[in-house]
Amino acid sequence: MAExxxxxxxxxxxxxxxxxLAMLLRGAGDIEVVAEGADGAEAVALTDAHAPDVILMDIRMPGVDGLVATERLRARPRAPQxxxxxxxxxxxxxxxxxxxxAGGFLLKDTPPLEILRAVRIVAAGEAMLSPAVTRRLIDRVADPAAAARRGEAxxxxxRLTGRERELAAAVGQGSSNAEIAAALRMSVPTVKAHVSRLLAKLxxxxxVQIALLVQDASS
Known part of the structure; x- marks a missing residue:
């Protein structure tokens, strides 16, 4: 039976x-575009109506922007990516x-194949996030709370065990579950289980939030 x-x-x-975006994504056999919206308020409403797995969300929009909508949606149980x-x-x-x-980000000039790849990766529970780009973002933002976040991170x-810190560091480097499994000599299901426990413990x-926590600690 097909997924x-x-x-x-x-x-x-x-x-x-x-x-x-809709034209591009509708051409992929494994992706169904179920709804479109013009601002963050519509993002929340269409989530209630259509239960998407993933939302491609612009940030700068009139009314309720994408940031507020992301915060509202991700605070829910069974939240969309x-x-x-x-x-x-x-x-x-x-x-x-x-x-x-948010599970990652894309620049608006991202090549079509990378957009498709990002949707699939984030839908699978992994992150579409380059550590180099994360570092560039963090370095460009003047944030007076950085020192406090560093100490907290x-x-x-x-509080983590040595193995858990290894796993967190690997996630912070942008490694996939398969790459972590190879590096730490684990099976992919074991890595997934460890990541789930790590999320609960933290x-x-x-x-992505693990990666940002690791970046905060090393900044």
Missing amino acids: RPIRLAIVDDDPFVRAG VIVLTTFDADDYVLRALRAG RERLA ALNNR
Whole structure:
């Protein structure tokens, strides 16, 4: 029996962006575009109506922006995964969205095949996040709370076992479950189980937040 397609929603205030993304994504046999919205309020409403697995979410929109919508959605049980759409001049918004639980981000000029890959990766519970880009984002944002976050992050990581810290570091480097399994000599299901326990222990809801915690600790 074939797996059901990934249910996807697109939220962007530019109708041409929505149309282009929908045309691209509808051509993929394993992705079903179930809804489109023009702002964050519509993102919340269409989630209630259509239960998407993944939302492609613009950040800068009138009314309720993508950041607020991401925070509201990711605070829910059985929340959809969120991939934020952005340009680098919105770095501070991107970081806030990732800390709120977004599964990754894409620049609006990302090649079509990479957009498809990102949707599949995030739908599978992994992160579409490059550590180099994360570092660039963090370095570009003037954040007076960075020192406090560094201390808190180091304290939280210090509570982990040695193996858990190894796993957190690997997630922070952007490694996939398969790459972590090979490096730490585990099976992929074992890695998935460890990541789930790590999320519970750190009170986080996805691996992007683990990566940001590791980045905070090393900043």
